[in-house]
Amino acid sequence: MTTTATGAAAAAEPPLEMRALRLSEWGAAPTLDRVPVPRPGPGQVLLRVDAAGLCHSDLHIMDAAPGVLPYELPFTLGHEVVGTVVEVGDAADAGWLGRSCGVHGVWSCGSCRKCLAGRDNYCVTLTGPIGCGTGRDGGLADYMLVPSVRHLVEVDAAAGPAVAPLTDAALTAYHAVTSQPVDPAGAIVVVIGVGGLGHLAVQLLAAREPAVLIGVDPRASARELAVRLGADHAVDSVDEATALVAELAGDTGADLVMDFVGAAPTLDSASGLMATGATLVVVGSAGGHLTVDKQGSLPRGWRVEAPFWGPHRHLQDVMDLASTGALSAVVETRGLDEVLDAYEDLRHGRAAGRLVVVP
Numbered sequence: 001m002t003t004t005a006t007g008a009a010a011a012a013e014p015p016l017e018m019r020a021l022r023l024s025e026w027g028a029a030p031t032l033d034r035v036p037v038p039r040p041g042p043g044q045v046l047l048r049v050d051a052a053g054l055c056h057s058d059l060h061i062m063d064a065a066p067g068v069l070p071y072e073l074p075f076t077l078g079h080e081v082v083g084t085v086v087e088v089g090d091a092a093d094a095g096w097l098g099r100s101c102g103v104h105g106v107w108s109c110g111s112c113r114k115c116l117a118g119r120d121n122y123c124v125t126l127t128g129p130i131g132c133g134t135g136r137d138g139g140l141a142d143y144m145l146v147p148s149v150r151h152l153v154e155v156d157a158a159a160g161p162a163v164a165p166l167t168d169a170a171l172t173a174y175h176a177v178t179s180q181p182v183d184p185a186g187a188i189v190v191v192i193g194v195g196g197l198g199h200l201a202v203q204l205l206a207a208r209e210p211a212v213l214i215g216v217d218p219r220a221s222a223r224e225l226a227v228r229l230g231a232d233h234a235v236d237s238v239d240e241a242t243a244l245v246a247e248l249a250g251d252t253g254a255d256l257v258m259d260f261v262g263a264a265p266t267l268d269s270a271s272g273l274m275a276t277g278a279t280l281v282v283v284g285s286a287g288g289h290l291t292v293d294k295q296g297s298l299p300r301g302w303r304v305e306a307p308f309w310g311p312h313r314h315l316q317d318v319m320d321l322a323s324t325g326a327l328s329a330v331v332e333t334r335g336l337d338e339v340l341d342a343y344e345d346l347r348h349g350r351a352a353g354r355l356v357v358v359p
Contacts, residue, residue, distance in 0.1 A: 014046065014086060019359070020141035021339055024074040026066045029340060035076075038137070038145040040089035045096060045146050047103070051161035052139035053080030053331075054339070054346050054355040055168060055196065060285060061134070062343075070128040071135035078357075079105040079132050080168040081139030082155060093149050100157035102167045102319065103139070103146060104312045107131035110150055121175070121309045140339060142359050153315050156323060163322065165196065165329040165354040168309065170318045172283060173201040173260075175310030177208075181303070182256045182279045184208040188249055190241050190273055191215050191231070193260035193284060194222040196329075196354040199229060201258055201283075203327055206230025210256075212248055216241045221352050225330065238269035245273055253278060253299065264288040277301035331356045 014037045023030045040046045058077050061069065081103040085096045107130065108115050108123035115123050129135025131151075132144060146152065155163050177184070189210040191198050194217040205213055206229065215226030215234040223234035235241050245254050253275030259266050262284030270280055271290070276299045282290065283306075291297070292304055310318075321327040330353030334342040338357075345351050 014048070014143055018142035019336055020076040020137070021078065021336070022074045022076055023062060026064055026068075026073070028062070030062060030077055032337070032339065035141075037143050040087050040145060042089050043093075043148050044089040045085050045093060045149055045152070046087035047081070047083030047101065047139075047144045047146060048086045049078075049081060049083045049139045049141060049144055049359050050100065051082050051164040051333075052078040052357050052359070053165040053168065054342055054357065055080060056346065057285070058133070059343065059347055069135070075133075075135060076137040076139075076141050076144075077133045078138035078140030078144075079134050080164045080356075081105070081132055081144060082161075082163045082167065083139065083144060084157075085152075086143075096149055096152070100155050101152040102155045102163060102315065103132060103144075104151045104153065104315050105131040105133065105168055106309055106312075107136065107147055107151055108312075110148075118313055119311055121311045140336065140357060142336075151312070153312070153319055155319055159322070161333050161356045161358050162329045162331045163319075164356050165200075165331060166318050166322055166327075167315065169197045169354055170200045170322070170327060170329060171310035171315050172307070173197050174204060174318050175314050176258060176281050176283050176305075176307045177201060177204045178314070179307055180256070180279050180281055180305050184210045184256060186211050187255035188212045188245060188253075188275070189214070189256045189258070190245065190254045191226070191258050191260065192238060192241075192266050192270065193217060194226040194231075194234070195260065197283060198222075198258075198260040199225055199330055199353060200327065201260065202226050202229045202231055207326065214241055214244060214254075219349065225352065238266055238273065242269065242273050249275070252276075255279075257281070258283060260284045262286045262288050271298055274299050274302060279303040279305060282306045329354050333358050335359075
């Protein structure tokens with residue numbers, strides 16, 4: 001039996017139907033449909049969605065050919081979600097009613113060796129759907145069902161829609177910055193792509209006081225944002241960054257290169273930025289390929305990483321940073337009825353920072 005939130009701080013009992021942006025055909029645009037509002041069973045909670053971020057990963061999912069992704073259609077998109085708990089499936093979870101929460105989008109098992117080691121973003125049982133909006137119904141809807149309170153982190157209700165991108169864009173950037181062995185302090189660091197994730201990485205890296213922090217983006221607005229957020233330099237191409245690093249470092253290269261684009265042009269050039277013992281962190285997934293070997297095409301002691309999302313424990317770290325003002329997402333908000341146009345803006349680079357839908 002479900003328990004519904006009551007009182008001034010909680011939502012009214014949910015309606016029978018809601019809007020949801022559903023992907024029903026691979027390689028086709030999603031549609032805004034009317035579907036039944038789910039009701040929580042044992043252990044589950046129902047959120048009223050307060051905001052949901054849009055991500056380039058959504059475009060990759062929409063554009064995928066049949067059989068490429070291990071997801072069954074249809075499902076609702078949206079994996080950057082904050083909302084208010086309005087129903088719970090277990091009385092033991094009633095204390096969550098009325099709370100504003102961010103959702104950790106990797107719906108891990110909680111009991112495998114990776115989860116027990118605090119690396120639940122690499123849960124070994126997730127061989128198909130990953131979580132909300134990635135194979136299971138997500139947050140581009142009026143309501144969303146979450147399988148367990150384990151996947152929630154309480155957030156400040158007054159923080160507004162800018163909290164939504166923290167659940168993926170900031171979490172992914174934070175995990176990428178903190179999980180590799182190069183200490184940014186005193187290092188020469190290059191961030192390729194100062195978009196939805198990259199602008200958050202610039203903030204995180206600047207706080208670690210590198211010797212030089214360089215942002216790379218072809219858009220003038222993104223370069224201006226990079227400098228405003230703490231970059232020492234901002235250039236429009238990897239080639240220009242390579243020349244700048246050569247000038248600043250005496251041809252020794254950069255110590256840490258973070259590619260938030262991952263396209264063929266950026267990956268083809270990124271290795272030329274690396275110093276001996278440098279790390280290349282590939283976060284973006286725009287179709288590029290990188291060939292690595294021990295025959296000298298990369299500098300001695302090279303390291304390449306491709307981190308995925310971030311663990312639940314890091315989501316709490318991200319929210320703590322945001323609560324102090326040390327980390328913030330630049331966002332543009334849209335309504336749920338505008339989401340298809342918003343995706344086109346995202347696809348064609350017409351958004352500064354992160355697009356967030358407020359149902």
